[in-house]
Amino acid sequence: xxxxxxxxxxxxxxxxxxxxxxxxxxxxxxxxxxxxxxxxxxxxxxxxxxxxxxxxxxxxxxxxxxxxxxxxxxxxxxxxxxxxxxxxxxxxxxxxxxxxxxxxxxxxxxxxx
Amino acid sequence: xxxxxxxxxxxxxxxxxxxxxxxxxxxxxxxxxxxxxxxxxxxxxxxxxxxxxxxxxxxxxxxxxxxxxxxxxxxxxxxxxxxxxxxxxxxxxxxxxxxxxxxxxxxxxxxx
Numbered sequence: 001x002x003x004x005x006x007x008x009x010x011x012x013x014x015x016x017x018x019x020x021x022x023x024x025x026x027x028x029x030x031x032x033x034x035x036x037x038x039x040x041x042x043x044x045x046x047x048x049x050x051x052x053x054x055x056x057x058x059x060x061x062x063x064x065x066x067x068x069x070x071x072x073x074x075x076x077x078x079x080x081x082x083x084x085x086x087x088x089x090x091x092x093x094x095x096x097x098x099x100x101x102x103x104x105x106x107x108x109x110x111x112x113x
Numbered sequence: 114x115x116x117x118x119x120x121x122x123x124x125x126x127x128x129x130x131x132x133x134x135x136x137x138x139x140x141x142x143x144x145x146x147x148x149x150x151x152x153x154x155x156x157x158x159x160x161x162x163x164x165x166x167x168x169x170x171x172x173x174x175x176x177x178x179x180x181x182x183x184x185x186x187x188x189x190x191x192x193x194x195x196x197x198x199x200x201x202x203x204x205x206x207x208x209x210x211x212x213x214x215x216x217x218x219x220x221x222x223x224x225x
Binding site: 031032034036041042043044045046049089091093100101102103104105106 | 147149155156157159162172201203205210211212213214215216217218219221
């Protein structure tokens with residue numbers, strides 16, 4: 001069955017460091033991979049989208065990589081700040097099921113001073 | 114600019130009662146519309162999506178239903194709520210398939 005896996009344990013890092021979050025998938029042929037941020041009690045907010053033929057995408061302090069051979073995406077936040085503390089979700093849409101965006105369970109990031 | 118409205122923000126309903134959650138999008142036309150549910154500590158589960166008026170695709174068998182009576186209106190309904198229907202319900206839209214989703218503020222539903 002199709003599966004999207006994110007580390008369920010919270011990631012605790014110190015302010016100023018780079019946070020790296022992992023998203024692994026199985027039994028998917030993803031056309032697109034997206035990353036969202038979700039704060040408690042709020043809807044997710046879109047951050048970045050990367051296509052299957054792209055290796056890397058950047059936006060300000062954010063960087064996403066997409067390795068279709070390893071079936072993995074890495075999400076990096078450089079120079080992390082306490083305001084970056086939130087849950088980060090990855091989501092995939094596959095070729096052939098183009099209207100469906102399936103989410104992972106998310107990883108909570110806690111940035112401390 | 115585009116906005117999405119979802120209401121109510123919180124809802125407490127007894128088991129067996131009906132449900133109607135409404136979502137509207139402004140500032141765009143012919144959006145793809147989605148209903149997701151997030152149970153406590155769980156991921157987002159896609160319930161329904163729609164690519165046009167009257168076109169509804171259901172992802173999970175359940176006692177919920179969805180309708181799209183107008184281009185920018187998406188309604189989630191139930192005739193009789195179950196305890197297991199409790200959760201955080203999110204409406205979302207995208208302009209085209211495989212584009213980013215814009216989420217509403219969500220409805221926290223508690224079925225008691």
